[in-house]
Amino acid sequence: MRENPRLLKDSSAARLPRALFRDLQMDSILSEAAIAVLQVPCERAEILRRGELFALLQNGGKRDRVSHILSVLTDLERSLMVLRDAKIPLDMYHRRRDAFCAYICACEVLASASDLGSLFGDVAAYYSSAERQQTVSRMKEACRIITERLQGFRxxxxxxxxxxxxxxxxxxxxxxxxxADCACKLGFSVPERKQRNDKIPLALSDALGRLYGAEVSEIEILFREFADVDLKEPISYIAEIRFFLEIYELTQKAEEAGIPHCFPEIADRPQFTAEDLYDVSLLAKQCERIVPNDTDFKEAEPFCFLVGANGGGKTTYLRAVGINLVLFLSGCPVFATKATLYPFQIVLAHFPKDERFDHVGRLDEERARTDEMLRQSAGQEAFLLFNETFSGADDTRGFVLLKELADRMRTARHFGVYVTHFHTVMTLDYPVLSAEIDPADENKRTYRIVKAKGNASSYAADILKKYGLDKDSLRKRRGGYGK
Amino acid sequence: MVNSLLFCKENRHAGSLDARIPYQLSLDRSFSYICADSQKREQFLSVISDWTDDAETISYRREILSDFYSNPSLLAEMLSLSGRWEELRLSHKSGDREGYRLRAERNTSPIAAKNILQAQALACKRALLFIKAYGEMLSAYDLHSRGLTAFRDACREVYEHPEFPHLITFCAQYENFSASGFLDFKFTLHEDGRIARYEWINHRYIHVSDPDIRKSGFSLFKKTAEVVHPCVRVYPPADGFFDNLAVGALAELSRIFSSVFEQIAARLGNLCADLDFYDTACQYIHTLEAKKIPYCYPGFSADNSMRIHKLYDLYLLMTKASPSEVVPNDVEMTAESGGILVFGDNGSGKTVYLRSVGTMQVLAQAGLPVPCERAEIPLFSQIGAQFSEAEKEFLEGNEAGRFEQEVRELAGMVDTLQEGALVFLNETFQSTAYAEGAEGLYHLLKHFSASGIRWILVSHLRQLESMFSHGDATILHMAEGYTLQSGTV
Structure with missing residues (x-):
């Protein structure tokens, strides 16, 4: 028997590690179910098909259709759960009738989804088959008769x-x-009759079954006719539709915060270039203003270091790259005004761990992790993110390890960013980015990531100014100059 | 049926008086001499604090007070009946709470449900009979007030209705409800097959042809065709089916009786509390009469002017051994005048004057007579007061200075008072440098005047006198013997 087509195909062999999403703080903006989908990167063709559906969701009418389908499928799921718990005969007849009705609705909405992109198009074709249409039609008639019979028991x-x-x-x-009638005539209002909503008692069900024996037999025969129908089949789309709607909601939330999104062009050769790339995980932190950055990773310069002041947005930049790449690999829109991305096979990150290192030292643990990352990505088109790796070591030792790691990245032709506070990376033969105060910001409170000019800015002065503790700010606080 | 003997229409409350005003005007102390019952006094003061500037409401109260004053036995009978009604209301409230608890815990037994039904039916019947008792009592008197006649007519409308005895009969039937014999129910299912309702029904609707009962013997007469009613036996297992059925059906009846009771309680409103107000008001009039103090119901001036002849301070009347020791004063504020400035030395009677005007205004707008020979006053939408007695509220450790506290209070007034209000100021800003205080006050009083807020200030800040030009304010001086003299401009 033909299997029903999926909205989210799981064809990739590689699975991104769960820890990556924690490091990128994606669990603060997305559900566990959505992250599970994002863990499986797609191929180019699948990215395009998903992108088509995401683009359709921008249209209010189409989005309402998808939401409606989800609501109908959720009703079916609920009906089946209630049916599973029904043990009393008369209750069971009602629940099964409800499940049939919900199944009919589910089949109908799925069959009519052919205009919702190629993913839904496949599903619609499957549910529009003549055999299924005939089953649905017979089931409808059975439901009508069953409802009519049950009506007599009320x-x-x-x-x-x-x-x-x-x-x-x-x-x-x-x-x-x-x-109540008497009280009303005297000018009193009476409370609305309280509606119960209890399950029918077994004794009453049993008595009704005997009082209306012929009707009950007819109902049971009708139910038996559809014993082979898999009522659960349509509900397998619920999680998939929820994924699409959840990502859509994220784009809306971002839009409300002034963050744009776009569907990236898919590059033929490895690259990651974007204009105004945002870190959407900051939405969870209610930041007033989220500063975007541009990225330009190409085969000529696939890897770079990032240095700059604490609080200058280095980790934000790293997350922006990681989050948007992961979203792209699952066919989702990315948070930038424009982007061209390549479907890398694997994305890995190395962020500092907070755990206590009981058996091994921190440096050893970090080395073990970086080795494992390089082993996993060997032979693959990988994008690797490092955040203050080896920062626990002394300057000399840390720098040696950092250089060694960069050289291994170069040899493997991996793409990546390495955030570090070792300013001596300026002396290495690698591109360096730096967090610099945004010259466009009059308040001098925001940073942008730019290509370093040779030295990595005056960190201490920047930080002091940011917090209003520099010389001028402190003098102003005292209420005048010269005091 | 009326909801209130205090308000002729709903939403005629203009707001609440600041809780400190009755205290600042010594109304609590004055009425402690008039009414010994502290609960009644509190109720009376709460009515006074529930401010109204609606002339119709004031007149409505005056009429009722007049009816009670001329029929003292009616007030006594109503107070007695209302006391019993209040007892029933309170016991029903606690009983209903118990019933709710039982229902909420879903452990009500049919016996408990039956007891609740009996109690609700009894309470409902008694509430209905209270309506009848009130109606019959009021019908025995010659009444003229709109409030009491409307109440009487509304009661009659209920108890003279042909359905009234039927509802009483229903109540009586369930008051003595017994769960023996046939227990008959109707059930209804929702569209989805779940139970929607269990209802109690009369046995006459039940038609059963028991197949176990066979007719034996033979008859010489030709048998008529036997009517067979479809029916089946029900075998309730021990899963609480019958209990659920009975509790559900009985609870439905209880809810109806309870609802009718609640509606009667709502319609009778706070009758007991309202009567306490009129009882205290009658005692107040009797006290004034006993002291041979003239009193009158003020007229309401159309042009916003205030003219009062020989106004007595109520507190002094209550505390002085003889009313002759109390000096009455006249009050006059023209329509053009923004307010009254009263100057005088310490102990000259400035505060007493301010209090007497404040007391008069508050009592008059509560619908009560005031201790003066005649009065014509405007109705004010709000009352504000700032008395120097507030000084005693300062606590050790409160670093805010008195001047700052006054400024804060006045700022609150400026925020809340609107056109049509009246403000009483007693020695405001006396704790700061006189010139600064006077200037500050001047700007404040001018602000009040410009905003359509009238004011009366007693002060020793004489600098103010020269700041107000002719006609801006009425300027008075307390002379010897606690009498007033018109001031100079």
């Missing part, structure tokens, strides 16, 4: 004395109605 009278009886209800007026 009221009845019970009398309890020495023997207990159930009889059909013809015209019984309850005492509550009579008293």
């Amino acid at each position: 009221t009845g009278l019970l009398t309890f004395s020495d023997k207990n009886w159930l009889t059909p209800d013809y015209d019984a007026v309850s005492e509550a109605e009579r008293i």
Whole structure:
């Protein structure tokens, strides 16, 4: 039997490590389910197909359609869960009827999704097959009959004395109605009748089953006709649709914060160039202003160091690169005004760990991790991110290790960024980026990442100025000059 | 049925008086001489603090007060009946809470549900009978006030309705409800097959053809065709089906009785508290009469002027051994005048004057007579007051100076008072340099005047006198013997 087509194909052999997403702080902006999808990078063709659907979601009408499909599928999932718990016969008939109705709706909305891009197009074709349409049509008719039969069970009278009886209800007026009527005539309002919502008791179900024996038999026969139908099949799309909508919501949230997004061009040769690339994980921190940066990683200069003041946005830059690359590899839009990216096979990151190193020293642990990263990425088109790696070592030792690592990256032709506070990287034969005060910002409080000019700015003065503790600021605080 | 004997229409409250004003005007102390019952006094003061500037409401209260004053036995009977009504209301409240607790915990047994139903039916019946009792009581008197006649008519409308005895009968039936014999229910399912309702029904709707009962013997007469009613036996297992059924059905009836009771309680409103107000008001009038103090209901001036002849300070009247020791004063504020400035030495009676005007205004707008020979006053939308007695509120460790506290209070007033308000200021800014205080006050008073807020200031800051030009304010001086003299400009 043909399998139903998926919206998210899991064709990649490589799986990005979960720790990468923690290091990039993506778990602060995305759900665990979305991260699980992002862990599996796509091939070029799949990136395009997903991109097509993401682009369609920008259209309000199409997005509502997708949301509606999700809502219908969620209803089916809920119906099936309730059916699973139903044990009392009459309750079971109702739940199964509800599940059938929900299944019919699910099949119908999926069959009509052919205009929602090629991913949904495949799904629509599958649910529009003649065989399935016929099943749905027969199921509809069965549901109609079952509903009609169940309707007859809806009221009845019970009398309890020495023997207990159930009889059909013809015209019984309850005492509550009579008293309420009297009170209303006197000008009092009566509370709306309280609706219960309890499961039908077994005793009542059993009695109704006997009172309406013929109808019950008919209902059971109708249900048996569809015993082979897999009612659960459509709900497998729920998680997939949620992924698309969650990424769409992230783009909306970013847009509200003034962060644009775009669908990158897919490069034929390895590269990562972007204009105004943003770190969207900062949305979770309610930052007032998020500063974008440009990136330009090409085969000629695939790797660079990044130095600069603490608080100058070095880690933000690193995250911006990592997050957007990971999003791109899953076919999602990236947070930049323009970008050209290559579908790298693997992305790995090395961020400082907070754990205590009980058995090995910090430096040894970091060396072990970098070795493992290079081993994993060997022979693959990789993008590697290093954040203050070997910062625990003394300057001489740390610098030696850093240079060794950079050389191995060059040999392997890997792409990457290495954030470090070793300013001596200026002396190495590698490009260096630096966090510099944005000259466009009059308040001198923001930084941009630029190509270093030869020395890595006056860090201490920048920091003091940023926090209003430099000479001028302190004099102003005292209330005048010259004091 | 009326909701209140204090307000003829809903939403006629203009707001609340600042809680300190009755205290600053010594109203609490004055009325402690008039009404010994502290609870009633509190209620009376709370009505006074519930400010109204609606002439219709004031007139509405005056009419009711007049009815009670001329029919003292009516007030006594209503107070007695209302006391019993209040007891019922409170016991129902606590009983209902118990019922709610039982329902909320979902452990109500049919016995408990039956007890709750009986209690609710009894309370409902008693509440209905209270309406009848109030109506019959009011019908026995010759009433003229809109409030009491409307209340009487509303009661009659209920108890003279043909359905009234039916509802009483229903209440009586369930007050003595017994769960023996047939227990008959109607159930309704939701569209999705879940239980929507269990309802109690009369046994006459039940038609059962028990197959176990076979007719034996034979008859010489031709048998008529036997009507067979479809029915099946129900075998309730021990899963609480019957309990659920009974509790659900009985709770539905309880809710209706409880709802009717609540509506009666809402319609009777705070009758007990309202009557406490009129009771204290009657005692106040009796006290003035006993002391042979003239009193009147002020007229409301159309042009915003204030003219009061021989106004007595209520607190002095209550505390002095003889009313003759109290010097009455006249008050006159023209329509053009922004306010009144009263100057005088310490102990000259400035504060007493301010208090007497404040007390008069508050009592008049509460619908009460005031201790003066005649009065014509404007109705003010709000009252503000800043009294130097606040000094005693300073606590050790409070670093804010008195001047700063006054400024803060006045800033609050400036924020909240609107056109049509009246402000009483007693020795404001006396704790700062006189010239600075006077200037500050001047600008503040001019601001009030420009905003349509009237004011009365007693002060020893004589610099103010020269700051106000003719007609801006009425300037008065306290002379010897606690009498007032018009000031110079």
